[in-house]
Amino acid sequence: MQITQALSKFTAELNVQNVSPVLKEKLTIFLLDYLRVASIGERMTWSRFAERYIQETANTHALPHEASTVLFGQKKVDRVSATFLNTIYSGSVDADDVHVGAMLHPGCIVISAALSIGESLGASGQDMLSAILAGYECMIRIGLSVQPGHFKRGFQATATCGVFGAATAAAKLLFTQEEREHKIAQTLGLASSLCSGVTQFFHSGSTVKRLHAAQAASSGVKAALLVHAGFDGPLDGLEGVDGFLRAYSDTQNTELLTEGLGERFETMGVSIKPHASSARVLSAIEAASMLAMQSGFDAREITRIRLGIPKVILGRLTSTRVNDLQAAQMSAPFCLSMALAKGLKPSEALNIDDFEFYLKDPLTQKLSSLVEIELDPEVENSSTKESVSARVSITLGAKGERSQFIAAPLGSAERPYAFEDHLQSTRVELLRRFHPLKVQSTLDHILNFDLQERPAPLL
Numbered sequence: 001m002q003i004t005q006a007l008s009k010f011t012a013e014l015n016v017q018n019v020s021p022v023l024k025e026k027l028t029i030f031l032l033d034y035l036r037v038a039s040i041g042e043r044m045t046w047s048r049f050a051e052r053y054i055q056e057t058a059n060t061h062a063l064p065h066e067a068s069t070v071l072f073g074q075k076k077v078d079r080v081s082a083t084f085l086n087t088i089y090s091g092s093v094d095a096d097d098v099h100v101g102a103m104l105h106p107g108c109i110v111i112s113a114a115l116s117i118g119e120s121l122g123a124s125g126q127d128m129l130s131a132i133l134a135g136y137e138c139m140i141r142i143g144l145s146v147q148p149g150h151f152k153r154g155f156q157a158t159a160t161c162g163v164f165g166a167a168t169a170a171a172k173l174l175f176t177q178e179e180r181e182h183k184i185a186q187t188l189g190l191a192s193s194l195c196s197g198v199t200q201f202f203h204s205g206s207t208v209k210r211l212h213a214a215q216a217a218s219s220g221v222k223a224a225l226l227v228h229a230g231f232d233g234p235l236d237g238l239e240g241v242d243g244f245l246r247a248y249s250d251t252q253n254t255e256l257l258t259e260g261l262g263e264r265f266e267t268m269g270v271s272i273k274p275h276a277s278s279a280r281v282l283s284a285i286e287a288a289s290m291l292a293m294q295s296g297f298d299a300r301e302i303t304r305i306r307l308g309i310p311k312v313i314l315g316r317l318t319s320t321r322v323n324d325l326q327a328a329q330m331s332a333p334f335c336l337s338m339a340l341a342k343g344l345k346p347s348e349a350l351n352i353d354d355f356e357f358y359l360k361d362p363l364t365q366k367l368s369s370l371v372e373i374e375l376d377p378e379v380e381n382s383s384t385k386e387s388v389s390a391r392v393s394i395t396l397g398a399k400g401e402r403s404q405f406i407a408a409p410l411g412s413a414e415r416p417y418a419f420e421d422h423l424q425s426t427r428v429e430l431l432r433r434f435h436p437l438k439v440q441s442t443l444d445h446i447l448n449f450d451l452q453e454r455p456a457p458l459l
Contacts, residue, residue: 003239006258007141008185011134011172014262016126016450019133023265024450027129029422030136031446033097033272034111035071035458036426038090039433040352042072046210050088054081068116069459072433079116080225083166084218086112091158091213093352094329098279099270100412101385102143103150104157106165106270109217110135113166116221117173118455125452131169136267138188139165141257142238144266144385148312149251151199159197159212160248166220167191174224189233191223192244202316205324269386271412272422275350280313281332282409283390288339289346290404291394299340301396302367307332308376308391308405310383318373322365328355333371336392337364346410378405387412 016024041047054070058081068082069075071089076082090096091108098105110132118128143150143161150157171187172180197216201209227233238244238257245252275285284307291297309318313332320333328334329352338350341364358364382389386408393403408414423443430439445458 002236003254003257004188004235004237005181005185006261007138007168007238008181008188010261011138011168011184012177012181014130014134014172016129016133019265023133023268024129025419026268026270027133028446028449029272029419030097030107030132030270031111031449031458032422032426032443034090034107035442035446036429037093037096037108038071038086039429040095041089041091041093044093044210044352046092046207047088049207050085050211050214054085057081065120068119071459079120080218080222083112083116083221084214086115087214087217088211091217092210093276094278095273095276095352096213097270097272099140099143099266099385100279100387101147101269102140102157102161102266103147104139104143104161105213106136106139106162106267108213109158109162109220110139110165110169112217113221114169114173115455115459117170117224119459121173122454123173125449125455127173128455129450131172133265133267134172135165135169136270137261137265138168140266140269141261142244144256145253146245146249146251149249153249154198154200155248156197156199156209156212159216160195162213162216163191163195163220163223164188166217167223168220170221170224171227174228183227185235186232187224187227189235189237190227190231191220192233192237194219194223195244195248199316201326202319202330205327207326209326269413271387271409272417274409274411275335276352276355277329277335277350278317278332280317280388281330281335281390282411283388283406284309284332284336284392285339285344285350286346286409287390287392287404287406288336289344289348290406291392291402292340292343293345294402296399297343297396299343299363299367301399302340302370302394303397304395304401305333305337305340305367305371306374306391306393307336307371308374308379308393310380310388311375312383313388314373314375320368320371322359322368325352325355325359328359331368332390333373334364334368337367337371340367340394382407384408384414387414
């Protein structure tokens, strides 16, 4: 069976009721984290830009079965626009869930697409969770199959592979059981012509990365709707001689697309991030925070900082030239310097407000300029497709050098948070918006999502 068709068959047949309780709990965690991050993202300046764009372009008079709700309000717009805006909220602050090896953020894209299509069709919670899991799994496997060549060629996988995650989830919900497998394959084939997203922002700045996930999510939903309207895409859109895999990477590993499909879920490797930064710098932040907690530590006394990294993050994530908020979030030297300057406790998180504050902090800027990047063999060998290791060494004048190694950061698949931690962090964020009774009702809805007849309470 061809790869595109194999993924379509897997998606069409997948039922969340047949997966392990551990994986089902993961999906609940993803929903909690999605809502937490979306609540933060809705407050950002660029969300106003997105709302202005949607106001100018959306269909606000769509029929009920063609409309979906924008989070945190009563406004309904067409499904593509709702997906775009909800993904701006949930996928623009760099605090959303991530798969390190695939180099992408699945939740903001897949969940937004499933909520949009699911609400318009009146889908059940079980059907929506099945679509979400299928979207995660297909998006991650496609990402794994093209990395690291995809990233080296200048593509951001969230923006490119994300189209397939949204398309998978949307198509699974949109089409009837009889036609589902064939239509999903057509949707993936069509979606392969809608992928875009380059990483020049690493070098030149800008706010374009804030909308990468949203563009992918809305394009994936659009692909499913186009097939529903009558268009089709090639049934070998992924693996064809001029398909997505060959067009977007020099290092395709097609075995990763179907190996253990339906038996082993790559979704289990998704991490929940404690900090609003790149997932590949989380170990560096944690190492710095542990050094900051040692007795006799004073960040003002630091005269030298060495950062041991694996080769994969050298370049785009190791720049000490930080001129804007996005660059700060993507710079390992800046992130660890923030942790040192702030005296970050291991239990604390660096949120986007912290980045805005420390971007103007002279001590953080000074420390960042001191960071020396080193390729570290132990860090290289301990980094996996689920997490990136780091070693941070600081010299405190006459007090000598101190060093801390982190093999896998807190929040990664190797070191997950307790379920209650996820519940509490979402509760704390939602209490900034809603009455405690409404917050508890929302959390109860998520905890029993697979038993819900409709997603309306969540939206």
